[in-house]
Amino acid sequence: MTIETTAQTEQGVTEITLIKDAEKLVASYPRVPITVDCVIFGFEENELKVLLIRSDLEIFKGEWSFLGDFADNNEELDDAAYRVLRERTGMDDVYLEQVKTFSNPRRHPGGRVLTVAYCSLLNIQHHHLKKMDNELHWHNVNAIKTMAFDHKEILTECYKWLQKRILEHPLGFNLLPEKFSLRELQNLYEAILDTKLDRRNFRKKFFAMDFLIDTGEFEDDVPHRPGKLYQFNFDKYEKTKRKLTGIDF
Amino acid sequence: MTIETTAQTEQGVTEITLIKDAEKLVASYPRVPITVDCVIFGFEENELKVLLIRSDLEIFKGEWSFLGDFADNNEELDDAAYRVLRERTGMDDVYLEQVKTFSNPRRHPGGRVLTVAYCSLLNIQHHHLKKMDNELHWHNVNAIKTMAFDHKEILTECYKWLQKRILEHPLGFNLLPEKFSLRELQNLYEAILDTKLDRRNFRKKFFAMDFLIDTGEFEDDVPHRPGKLYQFNFDKYEKTKRKLTGIDF
DNA sequence: GCAAAAGTGTTGTCCTTACACCCATGC
DNA sequence: GCATGGGTGTAAGGACAACACTTTTGC
Numbered sequence: 001m002t003i004e005t006t007a008q009t010e011q012g013v014t015e016i017t018l019i020k021d022a023e024k025l026v027a028s029y030p031r032v033p034i035t036v037d038c039v040i041f042g043f044e045e046n047e048l049k050v051l052l053i054r055s056d057l058e059i060f061k062g063e064w065s066f067l068g069d070f071a072d073n074n075e076e077l078d079d080a081a082y083r084v085l086r087e088r089t090g091m092d093d094v095y096l097e098q099v100k101t102f103s104n105p106r107r108h109p110g111g112r113v114l115t116v117a118y119c120s121l122l123n124i125q126h127h128h129l130k131k132m133d134n135e136l137h138w139h140n141v142n143a144i145k146t147m148a149f150d151h152k153e154i155l156t157e158c159y160k161w162l163q164k165r166i167l168e169h170p171l172g173f174n175l176l177p178e179k180f181s182l183r184e185l186q187n188l189y190e191a192i193l194d195t196k197l198d199r200r201n202f203r204k205k206f207f208a209m210d211f212l213i214d215t216g217e218f219e220d221d222v223p224h225r226p227g228k229l230y231q232f233n234f235d236k237y238e239k240t241k242r243k244l245t246g247i248d249f
Numbered sequence: 250m251t252i253e254t255t256a257q258t259e260q261g262v263t264e265i266t267l268i269k270d271a272e273k274l275v276a277s278y279p280r281v282p283i284t285v286d287c288v289i290f291g292f293e294e295n296e297l298k299v300l301l302i303r304s305d306l307e308i309f310k311g312e313w314s315f316l317g318d319f320a321d322n323n324e325e326l327d328d329a330a331y332r333v334l335r336e337r338t339g340m341d342d343v344y345l346e347q348v349k350t351f352s353n354p355r356r357h358p359g360g361r362v363l364t365v366a367y368c369s370l371l372n373i374q375h376h377h378l379k380k381m382d383n384e385l386h387w388h389n390v391n392a393i394k395t396m397a398f399d400h401k402e403i404l405t406e407c408y409k410w411l412q413k414r415i416l417e418h419p420l421g422f423n424l425l426p427e428k429f430s431l432r433e434l435q436n437l438y439e440a441i442l443d444t445k446l447d448r449r450n451f452r453k454k455f456f457a458m459d460f461l462i463d464t465g466e467f468e469d470d471v472p473h474r475p476g477k478l479y480q481f482n483f484d485k486y487e488k489t490k491r492k493l494t495g496i497d498f
Numbered sequence: 499g500c501a502a503a504a505g506t507g508t509t510g511t512c513c514t515t516a517c518a519c520c521c522a523t524g525c
Numbered sequence: 526g527c528a529t530g531g532g533t534g535t536a537a538g539g540a541c542a543a544c545a546c547t548t549t550t551g552c
Contacts, residue, residue, distance in 0.1 A: 020307045025306075029282035030283075032281060032282075034279075034281050056266070057268050058268060071352075074354040098350065101326065103326040116352075167493060168498050189496070198515075200517085201514070203533085222524085222529090223528085223529070225529075227531055241498060247415075249458075249491075432504080448504090449507085450541070453541095472551050473504080474505085474549040475503095
């Protein structure tokens, strides 16, 4: 070992009594129920949506909550989040990322339950909900005033995460159809960032990045000049994505 | 409620059986021991350090690990992290932020234990370790090759977090003495980002931000021309910090 | 006086922003 | 032909990167 230490090793060193039985140690720890909650964002009709179900707890009657479930024994939390998504929506192959763990001991009326929030983004058009148990539905993010548990707080955190993330990472493309117009792309950014962007500069920016493939196709069924349809070049992005740079606070 | 839904409410709605006894529900969930691990970064002798102790598990004899402990009953995890820091180092009033939850079921040899990593940064000079149980010491981050549990992976994640965070947030000032020279500040950034920066541009950048207070004092005991000492204007920063802007991936 | 680091400005390039007009389509 | 949004260029200002010499101090 070449580990360097900066304090004196001569003093203050007490003999460590090594623990032989790790299982016994772990058995002595308090245990807590763990759940995962999936905060699934979608985009439709120029609005950012999130997928919710009615809470099935009587105390939260009528309130909405995220898709969630407890983590099984020996189940990694990432796996649990994917499982919940699959079981509740029938969807697979979506982006999913751990955002934050919520541990307020009074967040669940049934006693202490820790939850880990996962964010996911998916294309509403390409994922028709196969199951609608508990009134599973897309809700306009901006219209949500109250939720069951501490889910409103979780939503706020996840929404902030999304706003930040989409500026650094092209997550937005997961929310759009495979082929999309630049107007749709801009609407998506405007909806998520809750702002207006200059159309010309937005186009310049994205063309300069050079991750858009011109399909040669055009929009259809629009009551005005149809826009060109593009695809996102995921491969090229993966190869050339760059590190954040610049001190900026 | 003005919540808008985008799918049909007429079909697919099954009657929900509401759960009356939330406590009984929670009691049926599997339970998992939870720990917090404190990844405490410091800066000394132009090197980024991290605070480690010897693992007290025999199976990890000789390996290093973070300061950690299980979360008490009804203890919020943030509080647990602060508690661990206080109990093990006697330190208080430091920055602490939740980074990520690690849930590999085999990460602990005594069975499944979930851990939540918290990052903290502190000034080695101003926090002399009052307790040195288990050979508590500062280690050069770059020299650490192996660790107990999955702590090397946790370190990697937290180091990446730190690199990203310090570009957006002036965390670095927590690692420096109250009064510091621009050279020390630059050394800190170079150590954390593992890169070389142009001295003139670095100075320009920080002066332009206008968060530095000129103390009028100078370095002492240096074998060359002494540099001016500055303080960081935390108040001004808090008032004027701005949002991230610009699509950039 | 020499070594070592502090301190300082300019220039070119690139990115960002602001802004206005013509074009293609459906009706 | 008119309403609607698609598509385009330019100029000014600001940020960033590259770069070299003089100053101050300890020894």
